[in-house]
Every structure is written in structure tokens, then in C-alpha cells.
Amino acid sequence: MTNERVYLSTTIPYVNARAHLGHALELVQADVLARHHRLAGDQVRSQTGTDDNSLKNVLAAEAEGIAVAALVDRNASAFAALRDPLSLSFDDFIRTGSDPRHRPGVERLWRACAASGDLYRKQYEGLYCVGCEQFYRPAELPDGLCPEHGTRPERVAEENWFFRLSRYAGQLHDLISSGRLRIEPAARRNEVLGFIAGGLEDFSASRSTARARGWGIPVPGDPDQVIYVWWDALGNYITAPGYGTGGEDYERWWTGADRRIHLVGKGVLRFHAVYWPAILLSAGEPLPTDILVHDYLTIGGSKISKSGAVAGNETADPVELVHRYGTDAVRWWLLREVPRVGDVDFTAARLTARANDDLANGLGNLVSRVVTLVHRYRQGKVPRPDERPAAAADGRALATACERAPGRVAEGLADFDFRAATAAVWDIVDEANRYVERAEPWLLARAERAGDLAAGRRLDESLALLVDACSELASRLTPFLPNLAGRIRAALDDSAGQLPAAEPVFPRLEAGIGAAV
Numbered sequence: 001m002t003n004e005r006v007y008l009s010t011t012i013p014y015v016n017a018r019a020h021l022g023h024a025l026e027l028v029q030a031d032v033l034a035r036h037h038r039l040a041g042d043q044v045r046s047q048t049g050t051d052d053n054s055l056k057n058v059l060a061a062e063a064e065g066i067a068v069a070a071l072v073d074r075n076a077s078a079f080a081a082l083r084d085p086l087s088l089s090f091d092d093f094i095r096t097g098s099d100p101r102h103r104p105g106v107e108r109l110w111r112a113c114a115a116s117g118d119l120y121r122k123q124y125e126g127l128y129c130v131g132c133e134q135f136y137r138p139a140e141l142p143d144g145l146c147p148e149h150g151t152r153p154e155r156v157a158e159e160n161w162f163f164r165l166s167r168y169a170g171q172l173h174d175l176i177s178s179g180r181l182r183i184e185p186a187a188r189r190n191e192v193l194g195f196i197a198g199g200l201e202d203f204s205a206s207r208s209t210a211r212a213r214g215w216g217i218p219v220p221g222d223p224d225q226v227i228y229v230w231w232d233a234l235g236n237y238i239t240a241p242g243y244g245t246g247g248e249d250y251e252r253w254w255t256g257a258d259r260r261i262h263l264v265g266k267g268v269l270r271f272h273a274v275y276w277p278a279i280l281l282s283a284g285e286p287l288p289t290d291i292l293v294h295d296y297l298t299i300g301g302s303k304i305s306k307s308g309a310v311a312g313n314e315t316a317d318p319v320e321l322v323h324r325y326g327t328d329a330v331r332w333w334l335l336r337e338v339p340r341v342g343d344v345d346f347t348a349a350r351l352t353a354r355a356n357d358d359l360a361n362g363l364g365n366l367v368s369r370v371v372t373l374v375h376r377y378r379q380g381k382v383p384r385p386d387e388r389p390a391a392a393a394d395g396r397a398l399a400t401a402c403e404r405a406p407g408r409v410a411e412g413l414a415d416f417d418f419r420a421a422t423a424a425v426w427d428i429v430d431e432a433n434r435y436v437e438r439a440e441p442w443l444l445a446r447a448e449r450a451g452d453l454a455a456g457r458r459l460d461e462s463l464a465l466l467v468d469a470c471s472e473l474a475s476r477l478t479p480f481l482p483n484l485a486g487r488i489r490a491a492l493d494d495s496a497g498q499l500p501a502a503e504p505v506f507p508r509l510e511a512g513i514g515a516a517v
């Protein structure tokens with residue numbers, strides 16, 4: 001197996017309000033992929049950050065009556081602080097407003113596109129949604145309202161810089177339809193191809209400094225205009241590794257990486273799969289290799305919005321959810337219940353039910369049972385028989401589940417299918433629990449006490465197989481639930497000559513405590 005150099009990024013949310021569970025979804029998905037690739041021996045760079053230069057930040061600060069920089073600092077810090085509660089392992093966190101690597105890179109990207117003849121000035125009038133930070137064509141607005149926000153876009157007329165997107169329609173179509181720029185799931189790829197087939201219009205790549213309230217990066221050589229916030233934000237993927245500041249990292253992690261993977265929500269697909277690759281083509285830089293698209297979480301059927309991270313009794317604040325239910329339960333719900341395609345409704349009751357069924361009952365009981373059996377029948381010493389019962393009929397299904405898990409996890413994650421990947425891990429849990437029932441170690445122990453040496457050997461073999469399966473489970477679970485995996489490893493640690501006393505690796509959660517607060 002050849003090791004790859006993999007650069008993974010999440011989108012960078014604008015920070016006009018605090019983080020919600022939808023952000024946690026993308027961060028946790030990226031974290032699983034990063035941990036998975038690291039365990040596979042790949043070199044990994046995983047990046048997230050915040051979009052500080054959005055006009056929405058300016059409007060939010062005005063509404064609160066505080067300085068924009070103060071609002072951005074406060075909220076960006078809250079995003080960075082998700083790292084510990086969610087057990088994230090990102091390598092870099094870029095803040096577009098204050099990171100010294102960012103502005104020189106955005107300016108270089110602008111100059112490179114200008115040198116290609118792709119930036120020109122034009123008088124323009126259009127319908128602009130500040131929520132989306134984009135212009136819409138009237139045909140794209142059902143009842144005249146933004147499809148994302150349900151708000152009425154404002155009419156904007158000004159002279160802006162335009163990017164010659166129309167020039168790249170053919171190349172983008174070829175790159176995406178050939179899979180050289182891979183978009184998963186396929187339905188999202190087809191959506192992008194349909195959008196390109198509908199004709200690409202040049203887009204406004206700047207706005208007047210007055211309309212931007214002076215916030216943002218000025219257009220090089222034209223201080224009356226600031227660079228369009230999406231251009232600025234998309235640039236983060238290359239400015240952080242040093243596109244504008246030099247050094248080896250840009251070569252190492254962008255131009256020289258085997259995989260450049262962007263995780264994005266469906267609402268910003270067009271920016272990542274059309275605008276961004278076109279800008280890179282114009283600038284003569286390599287494109288991302290993969291764009292992995294997730295759908296939305298909802299509460300009560302509505303998209304979780306940052307302004308309302310609470311709906312009824314439900315909170316969608318990831319830090320609060322971790323505080324109530326723990327990191328493992330929150331990560332597990334996001335990974336196990338969110339489908340590859342389709343929105344999913346969040347409730348605390350679903351989160352606790354899933355955690356109790358899977359982590360407390362299925363997995364937690366298994367580990368406790370195995371540790372208890374080793375203590376009861378072998379004084380806590382893990383038997384190391386020469387033979388494993390894998391070859392025997394009753395242990396085969398469990399051994400097979402363990403053998404197949406690594407490949408199935410890798411396949412699932414390559415398809416951006418976290419449910420399939422976690423299902424492969426869960427087969428080990430299910431088969432191990434079935435195996436205990438079939439092998440009946442308590443009967444083997446009774447026969448051994450009555451003098452049956454063959455039964456004693458089979459008991460050794462059974463316990464060894466179960467301990468091996470739990471170890472395998474901990475390994476496979478590591479990218480998904482690193483904390484719980486660590487507790488399973490600790491429960492199976494016999495380096496002191498015997499296993500520690502059995503303790504629950506995942507205590508049951510109180511059902512419904514989410515609704516009480």
C-alpha cells in the first residue's frame with residue numbers, strides 16, 4: 001500500500017454568531033478522515049478556520065453595537081474552542097481577518113487572475129442576498145426570496161470587478177465529468193454539471209468599499225473596491241499553506257499533495273465546485289481533487305441556523321450537548337445517524353437512544369463482559385493459546401468481521417459514507433456478542449472444573465478470541481470515537497500481568513435530560 005500526502009479542509013464559517021451542530025458535523029467528518037488517513041500511514045494536513053471578512057459580521061456587530069473586530073475575535077475564538085469538546089485533531093486553524101498568511105495570498109491570487117485577463121470592470125445591477133453573500137438571478141428566487149434564507153435580496157447597482165467565469169465552463173465540465181475533480185455523492189456532481197450546462201455567467205468579484213463598510217481586503221491597485229468575500233474566503237485553502245508568503249508548505253501541501261480534499265455543505269457547493277476551480281485554473285494553480293458534500297441537520301424540520309441554536313427544548317449548541325452527553329455520544333450520533341444523502345432531524349432523545357443502544361448496551365456490555373469473564377475464569381490473565389478458535393465454526397463469523405473491518409471502513413470513508421464505515425465496525429460488536437452466546441464460556445468453565453481439559457483449552461481460545469476482537473474494535477473505532485477507543489484499550493491493558501477490574505467504558509445516559517433544561 002502506498003502512502004499518500006493528503007490535505008483535508010473544512011469550509012470556514014462566517015462568525016456572525018456561535019457554532020451550531022451543523023458545523024460540528026463537518027468538523028467531526030473531517031476529523032474522522034484525518035485520523036483514518038494518519039492511521040493508514042498517510043501524511044495528513046487537516047485545516048479549518050473562520051471567515052472573518054463577511055459583510056454579515058459587520059451587520060451582526062452593528063446590531064450588537066460593538067466593533068466588528070471585537071465581534072469577530074469573540075466568535076472566532078468560540079469556533080477554535082470546539083477542538084477540545086469535540087476531540088478534533090486539526091493541524092491548522094486560519095482566521096482570514098487576522099492571519100498574516102491570508103491577505104498576501106488573496107492579493108497574489110487576484111493578481112494572477114488579472115494577469116490571465118480574467119478580471120475586468122463592469123457596471124452591474126443585481127439582487128444580492130447578504131446571508132449568502134451572492135447575487136441571484138430572478139429565476140433562482142422562488143417568490144422573489146432567497147432559497148437558503150427565505151429573505152428578500154436587496155437590489156445593488158455599482159461598478160465592480162468581474163471574473164470571467166464563462167471562459168472556464170468547458171474545462172470545468174470536462175474535469176468534473178471525467179472525475180479528475182471528484183464530487184461525492186454523485187447526485188451533487190450531477191447538480192454541478194447541470195448548473196454548468198445551464199451556462200456560466202461572469203461573477204462580481206469585488207464590491208465598493210462603501211458597501212462593505214470598509215471591511216475586507218482591498219482590490220490590489222483599486223482601494224475603492226474590496227475583494228468579494230467568497231473569493232477572499234475560498235483563498236484560505238491555499239493561503240494557509242503559504243501561497244502568498246512562500247515557504248515549502250505550499251509545494252508540500254497543495255501543488256505536491258496527492259489528494260486535496262474539501263468538505264463542504266450542499267449550500268456552498270457552487271462556490272467550491274465552480275467558482276473556486278475556475279479561479280485556480282485562471283491563476284494556473286492545481287485544483288482540489290475531491291469535494292465531499294454533506295446535507296443539513298434540521299431541528300423541527302428547519303435548517304439549524306446560527307442565530308437560533310435552540311428550538312423549543314432542543315439545543316443545537318455542540319459545546320452544550322457535549323457538556324450534557326459527552327464527546328463520544330455527540331460524535332457517534334453525527335457519524336451513525338446522518339445519512340450520506342438527505343437532511344436529518346436532530347433531537348436529544350435520538351442522540352441518547354443511539355448512544356445507549358450502541359455504546360452502553362452493545363459495545364459497553366461486550367467489553368465489560370469480556371473483562372469480567374477473564375477475571376472470573378482466568379484471574380484477569382488473558383490466555384495466549386497457540387490456537388485461536390477462528391478456524392472452528394463457531395468463531396468464524398467473528399474472526400471474519402474483524403478481518404473485513406479495515407477494508408470496509410476504508411471503502412466507506414473513501415465514498416464519504418460514514419454510516420457504511422461505522423456499520424463495518426459495528427459488525428464486530430454484533431458478532432462478538434453472538435459469539436459469547438454460542439461459545440457459552442460458563443459451561444466450558446464448569447466442564448473444566450469437572451476435569452475436562454479439552455473444555456479448558458476451548459475456554460482459553462474463546463477468551464483470547466474475544467479479547468482480540470475487543471482490541472480490534474478499539475483500533476477500528478479510533479478515528480470515529482478516539483476517547484472511547486482509548487478507554488477500551490485501557491480496559492484491555494494487561495501490561496501489569498492482568499486486566500484492570502471491569503468498569504463500564506460507556507455509562508448509560510439518562511434518557512430525556514436534554515428536554516429538561
Ligand SMILES: [Zn+2]
Pocket residue numbers: 129130131132133146147148149150
Ligand atoms: Zn441567502
